[in-house]
Amino acid sequence: MSADVFEKCFGFHAVDDLKQTGFYPYFHRVESEQGPEIIVDGSKKIVVCSNNYLGLANHPKVIESSILAAKNYGTSCTGSRFLNGTNDLHEKVERKFAKFVGKEDAILFTTGHHSNLGAISCLVGKSEVVVTDRLDHASIIDGCRLSFGEMVRFRHNDMKDLKRQLARYKGKGILIVVDGVFSMEGDITNLPEISKLAKKYGARLFVDEAHSLGVLGEKGTGTGEYFNMQDDVDVVMATASKSLASIGGFIASNSKVINYIKHNARSMIFTASLPPACVGAIDAALDLIVAEPERRAKLMQMASKMKKEFKAMGYNVNNSQSPIIPLTVGNDLVAFKMWRMLFDEGIFASPVVTPAVPEGQSIIRTSYMSTHTDNHLDFILDKFKKVGKHLGVIA
């Protein structure tokens, strides 16, 4: 008898087993807009797992701009950017984004994932090398896998290891790709050292600013601005699904590089372009990031308050340097139980378990938005204290 590719599906019981325990934390139904308070499965929760860092996902100006775009351009572009799917709104936000991050040109993909997939895979050719941080986002890994080059990983933010890897491939075309802020860990890439090494070994530097755009730097441009070295970043990637309150992904660089990506990135050429309503939202959100820096300042103040309070309670906040604060809680079961207890106490959080983290080091990833109030933060702290103590995560 021949093998059946469905066999693995029929034998896939882990999720059903977890559901039986009542600890299954995924695919819960949000029945409201995405703010600091949401309705999940019929009841109100305070959110600590959103990437809506600046709270723009329900801002009236963003909604208005999105509606206007749909009214003017319809609901879909019905095709690829390459063919019939480019409109003047796409080009407007590309110019705006390029100017914002200080690059010559930019291109807008349909998602952040598509941006990494398309840009990395077409920039790294046969006999070239892509060097990534071991904790880079999955979309970066996917982009590397789709390229014809060799993929090499260095230990997380370990500059000695990066140097060792670069030395191995000296003389080859090399692209270094790092997250600006690491999505699960909340720490910042060591851009000054990476840039030094990139120059020494003639490598190009690509920074994924998914969690740093709108958040880091005085203007909110991201990691490059934070270290005052934006010119040293050859390619800036950012997703529109976090601070930009929409969906979509940007790649910005010099115009020759963008022109090449535009004509070679398969995830741009072979997928339909971003719908007008989403582009309209990005347009307004980019203006608000520039016009309202106080959102960023408040976000960073809140993040440092939360870090201080969690530490005082006895939580391990790891090396968080951003509004992403991961709390190490123990094994997967503890993380699932903690998620459930927090949920029952009115908190919507995210557990991160193996294989995304090493065995025994599962986390509850918390993240903040500038629209959380002091009352929200106190409520969150109170519940984490209660549940953490109950489970023996803190003393």
Ligand SMILES: Cc1ncc(COP(=O)(O)O)c(C=O)c1O
């Ligand atoms: C670091 C990083 N890069 C890329 C992406 C992909 O972005 P999107 O969700 O817009 O596809 C994400 C999203 O989670 C991310 O965290």
